[in-house]
Amino acid sequence: MTIAVDFDGTIVKHRYPAIGEEIPFAIDTLKMLINDRHRLILWSVREGKLLEDAVNWCRERGVEFYAVNKDYPEETTDNNQHFSRKLKVDVWIDDRNLGGLPDWGTIYSMISQRKTWDDIINEEVSSHNLNTCKENNPSNKKKPWWKF
Numbered sequence: 001m002t003i004a005v006d007f008d009g010t011i012v013k014h015r016y017p018a019i020g021e022e023i024p025f026a027i028d029t030l031k032m033l034i035n036d037r038h039r040l041i042l043w044s045v046r047e048g049k050l051l052e053d054a055v056n057w058c059r060e061r062g063v064e065f066y067a068v069n070k071d072y073p074e075e076t077t078d079n080n081q082h083f084s085r086k087l088k089v090d091v092w093i094d095d096r097n098l099g100g101l102p103d104w105g106t107i108y109s110m111i112s113q114r115k116t117w118d119d120i121i122n123e124e125v126s127s128h129n130l131n132t133c134k135e136n137n138p139s140n141k142k143k144p145w146w147k148f
Contacts, residue, residue, distance in 0.1 A: 001111065002066075002089045003033065004043040007054045009095035017050055019057050025104035027061045032108060039066040041087060043094075 005011065011030070013020030034040060042065045046054050055068055067073045071088050091111060095101040099117070102110070106120060 001091060002039045002041065003091045003093060003111070004041045004087050004089040005030065005065075006092075006094040006096070007042060007044040007046060007058075010093060010101060011058065014095075016046075019053060022061075023101075023104070027058070027063055029104040029108045030058075030063045033111060034063065036112060038111070041066055041071070041089060042068045043087060043092070044069065 008014050008016045008020070010023065011026045012022055015021075030040060040063075042055060042058070044051060044054060051068065055065070058065065067075070093101075093107060101107075102117075102120075109115060110117070110120060
């Protein structure tokens with residue numbers, strides 16, 4: 001799967017033009033996705049030195065992107081007459097998603113198990129309903145220690 005990943009607000013906290021601190025588990029999750037043989041493309045509004053800084057920040061932490069702000073590493077306006085900033089990817093990971101950025105554990109589950117956001121929500125609702133039923137069942141309630 002080819003996955004576009006935003007930088008500011010997704011991998012690191014928003015501090016643009018500076019680089020914010022890592023969002024918990026972002027780097028570990030990106031490494032797992034790479035190990036699972038997904039192609040990761042860094043997709044950022046950063047350009048020039050600011051973009052280089054972001055790429056190097058990730059590289060220093062062991063994350064090497066397949067491409068940066070393009071569909072494949074060798075892509076240029078010379079060899080792609082239809083060059084566009086619109087990537088051809090399967091999944092976008094971006095803090096500007098409708099509903100915001102899920103935690104990185106949820107992101108990994110969605111990608112590795114090929115689940116949709118609806119699947120995740122429905123599982124949480126089902127789990128909540130099951131737990132509520134168990135809690136409301138009188139046979140599941142423990143007796144206080146002082147009662148015999």
